[in-house]
Amino acid sequence: MQVTKVALIGMGTVGTGVARLLIDHGDRTARHAGRTLWVESVVVSDLQKPRDFELPRGLLTNDLSRVLQNGEVKLAAMLIGGIEPARTITLQLLESGKDIVTANKLLLAEHGPELFDRARELGRSIAFDASVMGGIPIITNIGQCFSANQILSLRGILNGTTNFIVSQMEEQDADYAAALKEAQRLGYAEPDPTMDVSGGDAAQKLAILAHLAFGARVHWREIPCVGIDTLDSADMRYAKELGYRIKLIAVAQLHDGTRSVPTTSGALELHVTPTLVKIGTPLAEVRGAFNALQVVGDAVGPVFFHGLGAGQMPTASAVVADMIDTAVGRTGITFRTLNLWSQDEARVKTLDHKQLPGRYYLRFTVEDRPGVLAEIAGLLGKHQISIASVIQHEPSGDGAGRVVPLVIMTQQAKEGAAQTAVAEIDRLKCVRAGSVRMRVLD
């Protein structure tokens, strides 16, 4: 049987999972690849660090040059996170003739064009299915399986940590701080959870998916993004009363700009934001640390994917599948065909976010006195925003100066108009606290 010699760079959580699959289950990989993937070296920075998978003797090294100078190693899995030294090592590996498989989404989101151009110049390939949605093979599905389609829309839950937190808030009626603490206790959230809870991680993934599906060239920091760290569990309860759940939803869809319905051409709607999703629809039923994505293609219609978007073995599953694809030659073909992150112009323009149509959930904290609803409805009307439904419950305290929550679901309105109207309402004397505004997925 043919042998492809491979190297692993990095042996953290994912690297350990990859080593486990390649070494403990080599027979299975050989059967599915028609060849043996032979782990020649595993490069780490600290040789002394305790590891929970014992490598065969002689594999572990802190000397990258052992890989760079070994011409028999044709393929390296780059499993170091962050930008540097990951970027420099990736370039060195490419220059020494290795094809690359990586799970490093930040590296691609920041340096995709540079790395892909260099790989093309050198006749090498980069596979990256593990970098987005872990075990869900969404890169292969969009880049290969749906290639007969114009993708119309991607709507997804791309970050398991935040989905765990919002699920906790909803199911346990917990506040954000308590739900975050629980997520940290269970290892779903990092000690510093900023990149997850700010929506940044989801925006990085969305930037990669939008590039692949639509030819968009948008840096993730340019994607309008609202995190979950200011979510109030009160809004979860009101949403439920209205038949919705709140999820951190990433959206990329083609748009004619008039209604929030995807079309085959137009500009690209692109954002990550807490969104009300109708209970009973697939995205609303995604619980805990799971990821999900609904892809709509003009031929295939809606296809929904649901699975574990992170974690040691799901991510390792994607890395090893990419390693097999690279070893047998499929990746090279796909890489040359799709010409990703090339100097080609973007194939799509981004829709001006202020012009984005959509329905909104609004919550105002207002004085409990006559005329308040009229005043607020008047300001919404001034900005052409129609009201679809209102919830106002009996106030809980009593006496003068009581405040009550006023929840309004709007009809279709423009993002800019909704933003301006809410800012104006927030300046009314009868409004006693900052208002809440969230998009509603139709």
Place this chain on the structure above:
Amino acid sequence: MQVTKVALIGMGTVGTGVARLLIDHGDRTARHAGRTLWVESVVVSDLQKPRDFELPRGLLTNDLSRVLQNGEVKLAAMLIGGIEPARTITLQLLESGKDIVTANKLLLAEHGPELFDRARELGRSIAFDASVMGGIPIITNIGQCFSANQILSLRGILNGTTNFIVSQMEEQDADYAAALKEAQRLGYAEPDPTMDVSGGDAAQKLAILAHLAFGARVHWREIPCVGIDTLDSADMRYAKELGYRIKLIAVAQLHDGTRSVPTTSGALELHVTPTLVKIGTPLAEVRGAFNALQVVGDAVGPVFFHGLGAGQMPTASAVVADMIDTAVGRTGITFRTLNLWSQDEARVKTLDHKQLPGRYYLRFTVEDRPGVLAEIAGLLGKHQISIASVIQHEPSGDGAGRVVPLVIMTQQAKEGAAQTAVAEIDRLKCVRAGSVRMRVLD
């Protein structure tokens, strides 16, 4: 740009969709394939038949030899249903040097080994993602994306027609005949719906999936199979009361034979049967003509796919994706690597169906008199079947000789024991009609 000349054999529903994608959207295909797929000929049996897509002049022919003798045509999409002449034409195409893309699942289920062996002898390939679950690219996902995994289990709704019918029965409280009529009126069911409603279509797909995922070599007629044509909407109501929906579920999972939980080794549990699925789990929420599959891999965990399993454009999407894969060379690699339907021995044994563990839903039609429950419970106990819950409602009629439905959910029991126990119960004097027995998905 490079050109790959292709031929379409058959221009029924799917063929028309494929022609539409390749001819109306050639630019898109070219972008995703890095080359033009040029339709050289479309072979049909009846040139005069009216068609709802107008082909460019000179493409349509009833002369297969125009394709067979054209050495420039490297790829043919075989879009004729049934066994003959599809089988003979496929062999002729292979022998004249064409790679094949097909949506003909029956042909593969019956003649897979012959066709794949011949393709291998001739150095050609056969791609067949369109033959199972239409637009859901499940063949590529299992054969390529999950190749780092031992697949533990496949559980799915593989037939949209039957899922539409059972959804109608449940949602409209309709009986089977009325729901079938509605499915026929809307074009979801054929005038002769036998292959769908008997479960045969789902069994053919399951045989292909079990071969791909587990190396099983089981003819679809050997798969234990119960259709939906004897379903009673009363059972839908009782199931709902217990928190379940009834779906036609296809299962292939590895098993140690003791509990209905998948394992990494053992024998293969394989069947298609109406099954109670817990409300709120993904499979229970699949409505209408949709298909869905839950794949569990030992590394990736559970991944769930949901989409349109049939229909003109979803199936055409899969055919054209396979044509692109074949034209660029990915299919050839996969075909050689996976060595499907070869003379290799089966890698897995099928579990003796009588030894299959599982929980059961049982409904008996019994006399409304004291002692009946005891008698039935006694017979179940004799066969080591424990009762988990019972529903017995007030009888609706009155007087002597009244019959009432008695619904029992069991604990884990063996299929054979459940079958024998029900047969014995059916012979009791207090039981007045044939009993109902369905598996419950845990």
